[in-house]
Amino acid sequence: MKELGYVRPSDPAQAVATVTDDAGARFLAGGTNLVDHLKLGVATPETLVDVSHLPLDAVDELADGGLRIGTNVRNSDLAAHPRLRAEWPAVSRALLAGASGQIRNQATTGGNLLQRTRCVYFQDVTTPCNKRAPGSGCSAIGGYERDNAVLGASEACVAVHPSDLAVALVAVDATVVSLTSDGERRRPVAELHRLPGDAPDRDTVLEHGELITAVELTPSAAARRSTYVKVRDRASYAFALVSVAVGLDLTDDLTVRDVRIAWGGVAHRPWRATRAEDALRGRALDERAVRAAVDEEIAAATTSAGTAYKLPMLRNTTALAVRRLVPEIAADAEEDR
């Protein structure tokens, strides 16, 4: 690890100014990803600007019934928040499906969204990787492919975004609030992360020095009836092979008034499955309809021998998430193999 400066700013504006003015500076929050990257040589900042002590750690109630979650709220505290559990259960479930008890006590809301891919080549500085070293090539294409993206990938990068929280936030139409030297910005979380294109070193649309300060949630019927299902190689403490957040707003006769579907483990950003949502909206809900809707979305998928399993897994897991929300619909379709 190279020499490292350390600054503890007194307020968010000072933190933003310090990083904005210094190309070698990086924000440090919970550190659960960045400290590892310092050791691995994946991240080589000259100065860390420690924002973990800034007073951005409250969950406040908004006038519209929503919640404003300060960026420094720890993952464990957020997951346990009574209103989140009742009104945005997919978000609570996504947090609880991530990492371990210890890491959830350290990791922050904003930091969770800005964690970086666990692509094995990104984390191994002895291998080419366009995300870590732009222009060096992609080792994951034709290499160990099992974790690779199947939607929205480019010739430069097939990495997937690792956050569970981000997937659930996209599904419930959350807003991310950030601070720049020009003032506050607000964006849907769905517009925070980007596809790799020819610049996979950029995970998000944030500018250098732009600090996430909060995430805001708005209540909705689909958020209240939502869940998150994660498939991984072991029962706990592993990243997603595929994950699914689903929110449903149904009429009494189980017609889909509104639906939100977002997937993790399949793309460079949380993947909002808008084609699948369109296919389901206004329809009578049954499992065949869900599977057919997933097929609409994955028609554009690109798989290799190593990632072909993700498509049937998306069908099965999306159907499972819907069954968990609506146990009364019959499992009237065969599992895909």
Next chain:
Amino acid sequence: MDTSITLTVDGERHGLTVDTRTTLLDALRERLGNTSPKKGCDHGQCGSCTVLVDGRRQLTCLALAVSYDGAELTTAAGLAPDGPHPMQQAFLRHDAYQCGYCTPGQVCSAVGMLDEAARGQPSHVTEDLAAPTSVEDLTDAEIRERMSGNLCRCGAYVGILDAVREVAGA
């Protein structure tokens, strides 16, 4: 870059100067001589470096010491001032280790985990997120999930589960 910090460890206050790059784990072990937390993987994957930071279980290998200036840390060695803590006694009774290397992390994690459950925190395997949780109601599945951040390479999980269940009163 050197920075002066203060850490209270197992009730004792220490002032020390650390290089910015020093992890909390290395500060504890190499600078303060507290070898209770162990360096297993050093990448946040095994849990053997777990201590309580201001009462909450955390990994010291993924923490920079400078960021914890003023923190109060409790390692397994300092859990109980007078002899073994009830969790440590339960580990002894249930043979919840073989080589013992992961044990201080397991014990700190178990103590922190029961506190989380007592404060009503749900887990990944909690079926009804709206229902209140209590320590006495922790099922084996709940204990396993909540302890999943601590690996035991000797595979003493059966004993660990028994020990934690006993202390929980479940």
